[in-house]
Amino acid sequence: xxxxxxxxxxxxxxxxxxxxxxxxxxxxxxxxxxxxxxxxxxxxxxxxxxxxxxxxxxxxxxxxxxxxxxxxxxxxxxxxxxxxxxxxxxxxxxxxxxxxxxxxxxxxxxxxxxxxxxxxxxxxxxxxxxxxxxxxxxxxxxxxxxxxxxxxxxxxxxxxxxxxxxxxxxxxxxxxxxxxxxxxxxxxxxxxxxxxxxxxxxxxxxxxxxxxxxxxxxxxxxxxxxxxxxxxxxxxxxxxxxxxxxxxxxxxxxxxxxxxxxxxxxxxxxxxxxxxxxxxxxxxxxxxxxxxxxxxxxxxxxxxxxxxxxxxx
Amino acid sequence: xxxxxxxxxxxxxxxxxxxxxxxxxxxxxxxxxxxxxxxxxxxxxxxxxxxxxxxxxxxxxxxxxxxxxxxxxxxxxxxxxxxxxxxxxxxxxxxxxxxxxxxxxxxxxxxxxxxxxxxxxxxxxxxxxxxxxxxxxxxxxxxxxxxxxxxxxxxxxxxxxxxxxxxxxxxxxxxxxxxxxxxxxxxxxxxxxxxxxxxxxxxxxxxxxxxxxxxxxxxxxxxxxxxxxxxxxxxxxxxxxxxxxxxxxxxxxxxxxxxxxxxxxxxxxxxxxxxxxxxxxxxxxxxxxxxxxxxxxxxxxxxxxxxxxxxxxxxxxxx
Numbered sequence: 210x211x212x213x214x215x216x217x218x219x220x221x222x223x224x225x226x227x228x229x230x231x232x233x234x235x236x237x238x239x240x241x242x243x244x245x246x247x248x249x250x251x252x253x254x255x256x257x258x259x260x261x262x263x264x265x266x267x268x269x270x271x272x273x274x275x276x277x278x279x280x281x282x283x284x285x286x287x288x289x290x291x292x293x294x295x296x297x298x299x300x301x302x303x304x305x306x307x308x309x310x311x312x313x314x315x316x317x318x319x320x321x322x323x324x325x326x327x328x329x330x331x332x333x334x335x336x337x338x339x340x341x342x343x344x345x346x347x348x349x350x351x352x353x354x355x356x357x358x359x360x361x362x363x364x365x366x367x368x369x370x371x372x373x374x375x376x377x378x379x380x381x382x383x384x385x386x387x388x389x390x391x392x393x394x395x396x397x398x399x400x401x402x403x404x405x406x407x408x409x410x411x412x413x414x415x416x417x418x419x420x421x422x423x424x425x426x427x428x429x430x431x432x433x434x435x436x437x438x439x440x441x442x443x444x445x446x447x448x449x450x451x452x453x454x455x456x457x458x459x460x461x462x463x464x465x466x467x468x469x470x471x472x473x474x475x476x477x478x479x480x481x482x483x484x485x486x487x488x489x490x491x492x493x494x495x496x497x498x499x500x501x502x503x504x505x506x507x508x509x510x511x512x513x514x515x516x517x518x519x520x521x522x
Numbered sequence: 523x524x525x526x527x528x529x530x531x532x533x534x535x536x537x538x539x540x541x542x543x544x545x546x547x548x549x550x551x552x553x554x555x556x557x558x559x560x561x562x563x564x565x566x567x568x569x570x571x572x573x574x575x576x577x578x579x580x581x582x583x584x585x586x587x588x589x590x591x592x593x594x595x596x597x598x599x600x601x602x603x604x605x606x607x608x609x610x611x612x613x614x615x616x617x618x619x620x621x622x623x624x625x626x627x628x629x630x631x632x633x634x635x636x637x638x639x640x641x642x643x644x645x646x647x648x649x650x651x652x653x654x655x656x657x658x659x660x661x662x663x664x665x666x667x668x669x670x671x672x673x674x675x676x677x678x679x680x681x682x683x684x685x686x687x688x689x690x691x692x693x694x695x696x697x698x699x700x701x702x703x704x705x706x707x708x709x710x711x712x713x714x715x716x717x718x719x720x721x722x723x724x725x726x727x728x729x730x731x732x733x734x735x736x737x738x739x740x741x742x743x744x745x746x747x748x749x750x751x752x753x754x755x756x757x758x759x760x761x762x763x764x765x766x767x768x769x770x771x772x773x774x775x776x777x778x779x780x781x782x783x784x785x786x787x788x789x790x791x792x793x794x795x796x797x798x799x800x801x802x803x804x805x806x807x808x809x810x811x812x813x814x815x816x817x818x819x820x821x822x823x824x825x826x827x828x829x830x831x832x833x834x835x836x837x838x839x840x841x
Binding site (some may be wrong): 248346347351354355356357358359360362363364366367376413425437450454457458461462463474477481485488492495498499502503507510516 | 536537540541546547548549605657660663665666668671672673675676680747775778780782783786787797798801802804809810812813816817819820821824835
């Protein structure tokens with residue numbers, strides 16, 4: 210704010226400054242609110258670091274993740290191998306950097322699928338109402354009753370080999386995992402979108418839009434969906450963390466990616482039987498999962514504070 | 523209430539039917555024959571295999587197979603394990619007590635952590651105590667149980683040598699020594715689950731307490747001159763716990779499935795490790811039965827959550 214010398218000129222100047230200032234937008238307000246959340250900003254910094262490290266790290270870091278060196282087996286952290294080596298003498302830092310790409314990509318892709326399905330189901334349900342709504346919500350209830358982890362295990366157990374045959378071992382298991390995690394996580398999004406749609410439908414601006422003849426699809430996409438986004442963004446951010454955890458859990462149980470795809474969970478799975486000789490092998494990938502999930506959870510909390518208009522203050 | 527119970531039970535039936543249908547469709551969409559293991563086994567003669575196939579109706583059309591599977595399920599017959607050659611039901615009953623012991627104790631410990639932490643956090647909102655509790659809770663549910671488990675093994679079994687790495691149900695001792703030994707074996711799996719669930723519960727209890735503490739009747743209780751302790755424990759907590767009890771009931775199936783990981787780390791011979799080993803051995807009937815059992819748990823505890831809500835909160839009226 211511009212400081213005025215006298216009171217009267219001050220107000221005039223402030224008023225002029227206020228007019229000259231760009232208008233405050235919803236997203237700018239949300240960002241201002243978000244910045245006040247210290248833990249969320251910490252989370253954002255850590256997550257940005259993790260993403261940059263996994264995207265650019267393997268390009269910068271000279272050691273390859275699958276370079277086997279039997280003379281350097283199970284070595285604790287040294288200058289040559291900052292995070293130590295595994296039982297084949299492979300560099301753990303390189304493996305974490307490379308595997309992180311897969312872990313984070315699984316989280317993002319699975320959540321993208323979940324948000325797409327959830328938004329579609331919720332929007333159709335809330336917009337049309339009536340029988341459509343009733344049927345879709347019964348289906349949502351049914352999916353909520355499905356136990357996610359056992360079902361994931363079952364589907365991967367049954368479909369792992371055939372999918373591998375069609376798409377190759379890496380892409381196949383990636384597609385399978387992302388699809389299954391995504392299609393078991395859309396229900397909360399669908400409920401949130403439906404609830405928002407039901408209340409937005411009653412608003413005057415929708416009536417106004419209907420009066421000037423806005424067609425159905427445009428009504429949903431332009432007038433209703435943007436107003437239902439806030440809870441979806443929060444749910445989606447927390448969902449990414451949950452999806453990363455789910456992938457790690459599956460890989461840790463030995464039912465995820467093959468050993469040549471060193472996702473963080475897979476690294477822990479390989480390391481768990483050598484805890485006594487090479488604790489670093491388990492600790493660093495575990496820390497990577499923990500820090501990523503923690504930072505996403507903090508960001509989700511900050512987004513909830515920033516995007517919920519009832520909590521302004 | 524009875525009418526509501528009956529209505530809820532009737533709604534639960536199509537849900538269970540739907541789940542069984544989804545599971546069955548997944549199984550029949552899966553390429554490959556669930557009997558391929560048996561076919562590869564040279565000890566099983568061809569005639570026996572064909573007999574078994576016919577007996578289990580593997581050559582019938584899909585809808586007939588579903589109805590057959592469902593009827594045998596309704597008769598309490600979950601099938602026959604390919605690997606252990608016993609009834610799946612028997613196999614599950616063998617493993618269930620261990621799982622329930624570990625999980626139940628873990629949940630009690632979780633509550634013992636979460637109740638005081640959540641209450642203090644809410645009563646002293648934004649104090650340093652609240653900040654510490656909130657940060658710890660965030661750390662608690664961001665730490666995957668498989669990582670905490672490995673850290674515990676590293677610290678308590680490998681470095682300190684206090685606790686055994688592998689769980690056993692077969693403890694050779696009597697009296698207090700037996701109890702101590704069981705505790706030593708179960709301590710790590712219980713703590714891993716308890717810390718995770720405790721962190722989640724702390725957040726719920728805090729949120730629920732914060733909602734209640736702002737109510738007018740809390741001001742009234744204070745204005746009446748009740749002690750702070752009476753206000754918090756008798757007036758606030760009792761009301762705050764209503765939604766928490768519901769959430770706890772909804773969480774229980776999640777703990778069962780979360781126990782899959784813990785049982786795997788500490789080799790606890792429970793349902794979860796049975797599921798994983800059956801997957802590794804391609805023992806389809808056992809896998810199907812356990813997944814379906816988990817789904818039944820979800821439905822049952824949803825029902826319990828609904829009913830608990832009505833019992834605990836007389837303001838809720840059915841019909």
